[in-house]
Amino acid sequence: MQQSNDLSPLEIVEMFAGLSCFLKDSSDVSQTLLDDFRTCQGYVFLSDLLLRLDQAKENESKDALKDLVNLITSLTTYGVNELRPAGLTTGAPFLLPGFSVPQPAGKGLSVRNIQAFSVLQNAFLKAKTCYLAQIILDAITNIYLSDNANYFILEPQHTLSQVAEKITKLPDVQVKYFEMLEFLVFSLNYIPCKELISVSILLKSNTSFSCSIIATKTLLKFIRHHHIFKDVFKEVGLLEVMVNLLHKYAAVLKDPAQAYIDQGRTLPFLFI
Structure with missing residues (x-):
């Protein structure tokens, strides 16, 4: 599949919308068209189109981008064969009572x-813009919310762990990200150890005031939710990170002015 410079962004997306209808209808009975779409580099085309629209200057590009993300979100549910989670997930040494x-x-x-x-x-x-990152994270959230099994079907993709590496530079998606982690714990009754390791790394880097504050608030909710998280935090390195941060808070309390000079990036934690 090739992109055409003669078509507007909306026209390209409208063309894919038509193709998407064929893919949906055929996928009810056969995998053939979806396989052909993959063979013809259809998914590569969609990836390139998303990034192209992300940097486009036309006024209609944002609408086209949102429509395309919605179409791809629907495409994730097309297929003859049902995908199932593979039992208890690997890398899950801690389980909340009653989890299945x-x-x-x-x-x-x-x-x-x-x-x-x-x-x-x-x-x-x-993504080069917060807009694309935001609508994609919204789409991923909707995928998780639409079926409780979807997170576990997609767990081998390590989605949220990889997303965590980027959110410090994307303030508009930080709240949404930690809401997704809370969904895993409070709604799915699951302890996302891999994601918590990523949060530990995020806090240790201490590169975003707002992100660190939001993360800490979410971690406090987990501790209050079940005592097992005390052991979880110790295992994934969060306890050590938090203790180091507390030492910095103590320095701030002793001499706020000097601490702000020496450890200026930590001061906003006092307002959690």
Whole structure:
């Protein structure tokens, strides 16, 4: 598949919308058209188109970008074969009482097309604007919310761990990211150890005031939710990071002016 410079962004997206209808209808009975779409580099085309629209100057580009993200989100549910989570997930040494891996809710809600989801994930990681990052994270959130099994189907993609590496530079998506972590704990009854390791690294880097504050508030919610998180935080390195931060807070309390000079980036934590 090739892009055409003769078409406007909206026209290109409208063309894909038509193709998407064929893919959806055919995927009810056969995988053939989806396989052909992959063979013809259709997913590569979608990735390139997202990034192209992200940097486009036309007024209609934002609308086209949002429509395209919605179409790709729908594409994640196309497919004949149901995908199922693989039992208890690897790398999950801690479990909340009563946790069980949910099973797919059914066609139209459950993820059946990993390659389409990868288009969204990769576009987020390569996004040049907060706008694209925000609408993609909204789309990923909606995918998780539409079926409790979707997070576990997609867990091998390490989506939220990779997203964490970028959110310090994207203030508009920070609250949404930690709301997603809270969804995993409070709604799915799951302890996301890999994601918490990423949060530990994020806090240790201490490169974003706002992100560190939001992260700390979420971690406090987890501690209050269940005592097992005390052991979890110790295991994933969060306890050590938080202790080091507390030492910095103590320095601020002793001599605020000097601490602000020496450790200026830590001072905003006092207002959590």
